[in-house]
Amino acid sequence: MYLTGFADEAASDIDGQIKATKELGWKYIESRSVNGTNIHDLPEQDFEKVVSGLEDSGIMINCFGSAIANWSKQINQPFESSLEEAKRSVKRMQRLGTKLIRIMSFAVLDGREPEDQMVQERFKRVRVLVKMFSDEGMQAVHENCMNYGGMSWKHTLELIENVPGLKLVFDTGNPVFTDDRSKPKPYPKQSAWEFYENVKKHIAYVHIKDGNWDDKQQKAVFTFPGEGQGDVYRIVKDLLANGYDGGFSIEPHLAKVFHDTSAGSAEETKYLSYIEYGRRMEKIIARAKEEIAQGL
Secondary structure, three states: OEEEEOHHHOOOOHHHHHHHHHHHOOOEEEEOEEOOEEOOOOOHHHHHHHHHHHHHHOOEEEEEOOOOOOOOOOOOOOOHHHHHHHHHHHHHHHHHOOOEEEEOOOOOOOOOOOOOOOHHHHHHHHHHHHHHHHOOOOEEEEEOOOOHHHHOHHHHHHHHHHOOOOEEEEEOOHHHHOEOOOOOOOOOEOOHHHHHHHHHHHEEEEEEOOEEEEOOOOEEEEOOOOOOOOOHHHHHHHHHHOOOOOEEEEOOOOOOOOOOHHHOOHHHHHHHHHHHHHHHHHHHHHHHHHHHHOOO
């Protein structure tokens, strides 16, 4: 078991991301963006600077938090952009020795019912993407986010059943803010625990996010881990009790929420909130391990 995180939530540049990771005493970063650009889209010279910084520091990239087939990509649009992102990712993962990559299953088509989402085309495309990585000894993991598989745990299992080799990165927070489209309208929000229980045997990796849904304002309110409706502690404990030995990747989304101008600049607050989030996650894991050891 290891800890990692979306360090672009600590700092935009690779030096700041490395600094935060080292301050936490961790070895890994889940790389999403550097200076606002996804790692698979960085110009070559900028990517080489990332490689150099990582090699000098001893920090590694355990997973690419890619934008492949994500919520910004439509299933009724050409597939080429996703294929190109995947090709670039393979080469860069080989360069960095990275074996995991987060993918999705294309945006939900607005104005269409859950059963009218071009599902066969989704399965076809995701199969192609998964094979591109598996052929190179890499594992694509699907995230339950704003995409077809994220519409409910049933839709995630549909993907698993139809895409050989696909595994999951389960995000604890996303169900809290996402409609359950397997149920009648008006769609209720999902239950993180229900989603987890139904997909847990397919989980290879975990994103830690937490928060509450503000029904009055119709928006997500992010919190530190264990303080929201994401069932973070319960899920972490259950995973560890059942022998989970993969990564926990923090994704705080807290910098804006907890920004206090009296405490320093926005960049300082971003950095400090990431460190605090990581420390709290370490305590959650330590508590879970202690209770498991005591048979609680």
